[in-house]
């Protein structure tokens with residue numbers, strides 16, 4: 001069993017490497033002046049590597065399933081990795097409809113970031129609590145993440161459109177928003193870098209603090225910028241907090257999570273500042289010249305099509321299957337817990353998107369901004385609701 | 397009703413028509429309705445049909461109708477609902493806060509001033525607030541009116557299509573192409589290509605209409621019907637008969653009547669089982685994860701239950717006559733279902749006290765030799781117990797779930813989870829009782845002068861299972877709504893309505909095409925159809941944009 005478990009994680013590792021290499025090949029295709037098409041060497045290699053990577057990730061999924069005895073979609077690590085895998089699948093599907101290399105250059109890094117992000121959470125194979133023991137769990141989680149993944153491709157299309165189209169000659173509201181998106185991507189990268197660095201050093205600092213009339217302890221894996229309210233550091237030779245979180249921050253892990261968030265944002269800021277120094281212009285402005293050959297109408301069409309394909313799948317998985325499962329598990333098909341509400345918000349948002357596009361003719365740039373907004377909601381549901389707003393689904 | 401005669405083909409159109417329903421020729425005075433007057437291309441969304449909302453605007457009914465059929469209004473309603481829903485997740489809803497706290501204090505203490513405002517605005521019960529319900533109702537009304545407003549004229553328009561279209565209609569389609577010279581053979585080739593690509597072809601005097609996927613146009617209306625059915629199903633939950641929701645505690649070995657079933661059904665708890673991870677060899681694989689956890693991780697909650705039906709005619713006071721109808725285990729995710737009802741495993745209480753035995757002995761007797769003993773059935777305690785030595789023990793007060801509330805003894809619940817008693821002990825022949833307090837692990841002599849003492853001799857415990865009862869006749873309706881919705885969205889999203897018109901023109905032809913979405917797809921179709929001909933089809937919208945951009949760049953230079 002142990003061997004199979006490590007084989008499984010090696011498959012995931014391999015998939016990651018392959019996606020990374022494929023990204024470089026996709027990058028190679030935009031420099032190619034001779035052919036726009038997908039028949040050249042770089043683009044063939046890129047898509048083949050992507051598919052091989054995807055197969056490798058499927059092998060990770062199957063082997064992990066065999067080891068644990070349940071589909072590996074039951075904690076934050078497993079679910080998020082699976083979402084990354086679905087993102088690659090969604091990309092492959094749309095690639096074969098539209099044959100557009102630039103899509104890979106942007107979609108794969110998003111998938112890479114998400115998989116790396118997932119790996120920062122506990123990766124042990126964990127048992128299922130009774131309420132998760134249902135076939136509907138698998139059906140629900142797999143369809144919902146496929147739906148969200150396809151919707152995310154809409155974001156990929158949207159961001160390509162925006163980088164290409166937003167006027168970069170002078171600073172304005174749009175360029176600021178675009179840089180904000182870039183910054184959030186850097187902050188995610190920052191989270192991954194900082195978490196893995198300190199975990200490689202085995203950093204832990206334990207704090208003691210009052211919690212619900214008792215003394216609790218919490219382990220920090222990052223040096224404490226923000227310590228628990230009224231906390232005392234127990235571990236010797238570790239940095240003592242610069243400040244304490246305010247008392248309204250509830251929950252045993254609230255301070256620790258806030259500290260991690262702070263580190264991520266700061267590291268992101270450092271990375272962003274560094275890029276600006278090196279590039280000597282806005283990051284999006286630096287990317288713009290690479291996209292001159294992109295057909296913006298095609299990208300817009302792909303972005304919209306991804307919503308058209310993803311919306312029904314998301315509704316089926318995120319609302320209908322979720323309701324069936326909730327009815328079996330908790331005898332009510334809807335309970336207004338935050339994760340459910342945010343699924344409903346996603347549904348409303350894309351419904352509004354479709355209506356705006358249809359009747360108000362929101363094409364092109366407006367539609368691209370909406371696609372970004374939709375992705376922000378999906379990420380909020382995936383990350384923030386789990387980590388911040390507690391609820392029944394809260395895996396963390 | 398005033399009708400309008402088409403100048404191009406003479407067809408009599410309804411008032412409010414934008415494009416002649418026969419030949420598509422723009423009806424001059426109505427072009428503003430679909431915004432065609434400022435654009436070279438025609439708005440084809442509703443085939444230029446006459447919609448009520450765009451035609452009448454006089455009476456109050458017209459105004460209401462127009463308000464609700466506007467997609468702008470619909471989108472605003474959705475957006476407001478979206479924002480409100482999000483606001484409801486900032487802090488937990490009331491149903492998720494601990495059950496025994498006062499909401500007003502809880503929000504203030506936990507979340508400070510913002511929490512207090514949140515509570516006072518009613519956001520702690522947002523999703524059942526009247527204004528949230530009104531928002532949902534407005535969306536429902538808007539969906540119905542907007543759909544009726546469009547689907548009727550659209551249906552008529554699509555039914556009446558003729559292959560022969562006016563030239564102005566054809567030229568003003570987004571995809572347009574032409575050739576001066578096309579042989580008959582070439583044209584026949586195109587038609588057979590159309591058929592090969594699964595287009596339905598109708599011909600009229602050399603004019604060709606090729607169409608596919610028309611049914612996808614009904615997708616939005618089908619999915620809107622699904623939404624309405626779904627909402628109606630939810631509304632029906634407020635009818636008591638349609639929706640029953642109750643809860644019952646059942647102790648091991650007990651058979652109790654299931655509430656809300658008119659004493660028709662009984663449930664017996666044969667055994668309650670709680671399993672945790674780590675007991676079996678199979679669980680080895682979870683070792684690493686389990687070691688990290690501080691507490692136990694539950695693996696299974698299960699009640700082995702028997703369901704009985706009471707066949708005695710329900711006369712008050714008559715003994716029930718129970719007939720077993722089902723025996724099965726109830727687990728989380730596996731409710732037991734019978735006769736439209738379902739019982740769910742939803743709570744439990746382990747080791748609840750069933751009975752306690754006490755013995756009486758002299759306070760100063762170190763051997764604690766028994767002078768008599770008695771057993772209290774905690775579910776059904778007697779008022780008074782007569783002991784062997786002639787003493788009497790009267791239960792003065794009983795706290796099934798004892799705790800001290802600022803020095804006052806109280807019972808937290810009515811369930812014997814931590815039983816405590818105030819006993820009045822009457823030794824033989826004595827009129828004045830001695831008062832003593834007895835609870836688990838404690839016996840307090842209030843006066844300090846008692847001659848006799850009650851000692852706990854033993855107790856029995858059992859598990860209690862908490863079962864939720866549901867009967868929900870709205871589920872079939874809600875499911876139906878969900879299914880209709882899914883059919884509708886898939887119909888509208890995964891298929892598209894594509895049309896290609898071929899128009900004979902002198903020695904050659906004109907060709908125009910329209911799709912309600914996925915222009916990429918129809919362009920690919922056209923490529924396949926005009927292959928081997930000298931027809932050149934352009935996307936006029938793209939061309940326009942390009943020209944505009946070039947003009948702008950020229951100006952800037």
Ligand code: HEM
Nearest residue numbers: 351354358464465466467470535538539542546616885888
């Ligand atoms: C959350 C609620 C709603 C959902 C999920 C929903 C869903 C949809 C979907 C999926 C479409 C098809 C879009 C497309 O083909 O791109 C559509 C079209 C449409 N919806 Fe809704 N809708 C909702 C609420 C509303 C409301 C409140 C209105 C009222 C104004 C409305 C009016 C329309 C109209 C007019 C169309 C276009 C029909 C056509 O093209 O013939 N919808 N809706």
